[in-house]
Amino acid sequence: EHFSMGFAKSTTRTIARVRSLRTMAIGEEREAKGTHFEFKVLAKHKRARAAILRLKNYDCHTPMFMPVGTQGSVKGLTNRQMEQLGCQVILGNTYHLQLKPTSELLDEVGGLHQFETWRRGLLTDSGGFQMVSLLELAKITEEGVVFRSPRDGQEMLLTPEESIKIQNRIGADIIMALDDVVHSCTADPARFEEATLRTLRWIDRCIAAHDRKHDQSLFGIVQGGLDPKLRAICLEGMLERGDQLPGYAIGGLAGGEDKHAFCKVVSQCTAALPEDKPRYVMGVGYPLDILVCTALGADMYDCVYPTRTGRFGTALTPQGVLKLRHHAMKHDFRPIDEECDCMVCRTYTRAFLHSLVAKEPLGSLLVTYHNVRYMMRFTEDMRKSILMGTFDQYACDFISRHYPDGNVPEWVQTAMSDANIDISTICHCPRTPSIKRQRV
Numbered sequence: 001e002h003f004s005m006g007f008a009k010s011t012t013r014t015i016a017r018v019r020s021l022r023t024m025a026i027g028e029e030r031e032a033k034g035t036h037f038e039f040k041v042l043a044k045h046k047r048a049r050a051a052i053l054r055l056k057n058y059d060c061h062t063p064m065f066m067p068v069g070t071q072g073s074v075k076g077l078t079n080r081q082m083e084q085l086g087c088q089v090i091l092g093n094t095y096h097l098q099l100k101p102t103s104e105l106l107d108e109v110g111g112l113h114q115f116e117t118w119r120r121g122l123l124t125d126s127g128g129f130q131m132v133s134l135l136e137l138a139k140i141t142e143e144g145v146v147f148r149s150p151r152d153g154q155e156m157l158l159t160p161e162e163s164i165k166i167q168n169r170i171g172a173d174i175i176m177a178l179d180d181v182v183h184s185c186t187a188d189p190a191r192f193e194e195a196t197l198r199t200l201r202w203i204d205r206c207i208a209a210h211d212r213k214h215d216q217s218l219f220g221i222v223q224g225g226l227d228p229k230l231r232a233i234c235l236e237g238m239l240e241r242g243d244q245l246p247g248y249a250i251g252g253l254a255g256g257e258d259k260h261a262f263c264k265v266v267s268q269c270t271a272a273l274p275e276d277k278p279r280y281v282m283g284v285g286y287p288l289d290i291l292v293c294t295a296l297g298a299d300m301y302d303c304v305y306p307t308r309t310g311r312f313g314t315a316l317t318p319q320g321v322l323k324l325r326h327h328a329m330k331h332d333f334r335p336i337d338e339e340c341d342c343m344v345c346r347t348y349t350r351a352f353l354h355s356l357v358a359k360e361p362l363g364s365l366l367v368t369y370h371n372v373r374y375m376m377r378f379t380e381d382m383r384k385s386i387l388m389g390t391f392d393q394y395a396c397d398f399i400s401r402h403y404p405d406g407n408v409p410e411w412v413q414t415a416m417s418d419a420n421i422d423i424s425t426i427c428h429c430p431r432t433p434s435i436k437r438q439r440v
Helices: 004-032 080-086 093-098 103-108 112-116 160-170 187-207 227-241 257-270 287-295 305-311 328-332 343-347 349-356 361-387 389-400 410-418
Strands: 039-047 050-056 059-062 064-067 089-093 119-127 138-140 145-148 156-157 175-177 217-222 247-250 279-281 300-303 315-316 320-325
Touching: 039 187, 050 287, 050 328, 050 361, 059 064, 059 119, 064 080, 064 305, 064 361, 089 093, 089 361, 093 119, 093 156, 093 160, 103 112, 103 160, 112 119, 119 160, 156 160, 156 320, 160 175, 160 187, 187 217, 187 227, 187 343, 217 227, 217 328, 227 257, 257 279, 257 287, 287 410, 305 315, 305 361, 315 361, 328 349, 343 361, 361 389, 389 410
Parallel strands: 064 089, 064 300, 089 119, 119 175, 175 217, 217 247, 247 279, 279 300
Antiparallel strands: 039 050, 050 059, 138 145, 145 156, 315 320
16 A cells, blocks of 8 residues: 555656756757747637747647736636646736846846746736736836835836836746726726826837747737727727737736726737737636637636635536525535535535635635636536637527526627627527626
8 A cells, every 4th residue: 555655646646847847858859940920810700719839848729817926826726726727928017026136136146937937828917907906106207107105105116118027027927018097987087098108018018128039929919998999990000010029918908997888809919910919808707707808709718707706705606607606505515616626526516615604714715616627617618619629509509508597688699799600599588787896
């Protein structure tokens, strides 16, 4: 018995070592060829796309959801667990990583990949979103944005050049340009125009400051609020700089705007962006939103929603959210999701998790674990349906499970119509008013 256990552990370590060496070999081979970033669309279904995104050390498959690890790691989960769950890319935040542990320290040890021993993809946000989330602590000028640290009150000037230099030291595979971000519900057209034009001026400064074009890919961010004219101006400007930008993001959304307006912006941008480059909708984490955005032609997403809501005891399921703190869970001995293949669903009941989530840290960690796996399975299933040419049916099945009474919101019906996907057979009730979406 001891021999068997020892042999099993040895085999596991050997497999892990082989995978690590293979990853290193792939990275070295691509570095020698100068191919640290490749994007290829493998299949399309209407506007939806399935693609492969080759990074230096890892091949990613889209549609793809990227969990947020603000300081490089996802709260409550180890990197090995993230690999087991199928995570392809983790998102880190430039502003918070610069505060701690600092980009200088990360550069000293060979970058964030080495610092946290993460063998797959990394993407760093530029710090632009903090102009919204830390608005009361930020002052925005043409030079850049001055943040006052919420920890000790010290000020930090983040210019386009400094943001890129910090990201160069962090060493993520994909880095984001610093943009001027305005909350999507701001009632100030002049401020949106100012931010849109400034974003275009800043992209040139970001491109000029980027010193690691050989192994880091800079994405431009399309701004413009909910104004189609401003979005068109920003799109035109970003496309003019396309030879310097391997990918594009759609920013300035996920702030509580009307969902009709949200979908119109995504539809406008994905229709205008190049077919041969990835399209990343920033800050989107609700599964239904991701389904709609994928139908409209987007590829990549990130949000804290699945992990943060997990820490509060809410699980994601094919039927929607499951609030494990609710007293009805006390005598429910089913798994969170009978279709899920994760360790939590194969091991624990809703009743057991209910007994933990209110007072034991383990409960929050287990629900977070499940939620990450749910998002990975969800995007994997979308990809498979696109490859098989059955995305229409997949979308109908997904939506009908969320709205079994057929009361599908009007914004979903409109967006799917824009994507040329007919969901009329599952819409049995009058259209409902649009609701607002909120970044969590």
